[in-house]
Amino acid sequence: MRIGWKRGRDSGKRGRDPGERCAGPGCFAVLGDNGPVPTYRDQAVVLRTHKLGEADRIITLLCRDHGKVRAVARGVRRTSSKFGARLEPYSHIDVQFATGRSLDVVTQAVSLHQYARPLVGDFGRWTMGQVMVETADRLVAEEKEPALAQYRLLLGALRTLGHGTPDGMRPGSMVLDAYLLRAMAISGYAPSFTACAVCGEPGPHRAFSPASGGSVCVSCRPPGATRPRPETLALLGSLLTGDWKATRGVPDVVLREADELTSAFVTWHLDRGLRSLMHVDWS
Numbered sequence: 148m149r150i151g152w153k154r155g156r157d158s159g160k161r162g163r164d165p166g167e168r169c170a171g172p173g174c175f176a177v178l179g180d181n182g183p184v185p186t187y188r189d190q191a192v193v194l195r196t197h198k199l200g201e202a203d204r205i206i207t208l209l210c211r212d213h214g215k216v217r218a219v220a221r222g223v224r225r226t227s228s229k230f231g232a233r234l235e236p237y238s239h240i241d242v243q244f245a246t247g248r249s250l251d252v253v254t255q256a257v258s259l260h261q262y263a264r265p266l267v268g269d270f271g272r273w274t275m276g277q278v279m280v281e282t283a284d285r286l287v288a289e290e291k292e293p294a295l296a297q298y299r300l301l302l303g304a305l306r307t308l309g310h311g312t313p314d315g316m317r318p319g320s321m322v323l324d325a326y327l328l329r330a331m332a333i334s335g336y337a338p339s340f341t342a343c344a345v346c347g348e349p350g351p352h353r354a355f356s357p358a359s360g361g362s363v364c365v366s367c368r369p370p371g372a373t374r375p376r377p378e379t380l381a382l383l384g385s386l387l388t389g390d391w392k393a394t395r396g397v398p399d400v401v402l403r404e405a406d407e408l409t410s411a412f413v414t415w416h417l418d419r420g421l422r423s424l425m426h427v428d429w430s
């Protein structure tokens with residue numbers, strides 16, 4: 148394996164061959180062709196993977212401290228691979244990377260939580276998880292820029308999707324809506340469901356416009372704004388703030404309208420619609 152020497156914050160300690168199991172917290176470097184290679188360790192959620200060559204994969208991860216990282220995982224498509232199963236989408240792992248010239252290399256991965264497990268066999272929830280990881284991938288555009296709030300939100304959303312809220316299980320689409328609204332808010336696209344999104348006039352208001360940023364007053368209402376049910380705007384406000392108790396026993400018709408408004412809002416504010424959003428069965 149060829150890995151260029153590059154100074155990193157964990158550089159300077161000698162270690163062992165890339166891919167060999169680390170001896171513990173004292174192991175900070177692996178040995179490449181050009182000498183010791185700096186490594187770093189983090190916790191991460193696997194966002195997506197794609198094939199590389201015969202047996203490798205490129206893994207895109209959202210890390211707690213390092214933000215988004217794309218890294219090569221060597222040999223993981225072989226059945227003998229000790230990493231393979233830990234590097235599937237939705238996996239929460241403790242991972243070590245060796246710094247590479249272009250892409251870093253995964254040298255260790257230890258499973259922390261298998262968020263995929265309760266989603267396997269439930270195509271609807273699985274697809275909603277897909278929308279979550281794709282949204283995180285889109286919203287965290289820069290690699291290796293810390294995105295702690297997005298990381299925490301995604302972890303919580305995947306856990307809630309499979310295991311329910313502190314107030315019990317909720318429909319998958321409700322968990323997805325909550326994730327999408329909060330992820331957009333973290334990225335600076337916070338929707339408003341009470342005050343007018345344009346002039347700030349205190350609400351609630353009857354009209355809603357994704358392009359204007361949410362609820363709009365009579366004066367600011369653009370052509371084509373919709374008039375959702377007041378209960379729907381109240382539900383969306385609760386999902387945005389994470390008030391799960393207020394979302395108990397919501398009628399289907401309100402939830403469906405909330406799904407539509409969330410989808411319209413997200414689609415408008417991300418320049419093109421999320422591919423996976425088209426496959427969600429909202430019913």
Ligand SMILES: [Zn+2]
Nearest residue numbers: 343346364367
């Ligand atoms: Zn206004």
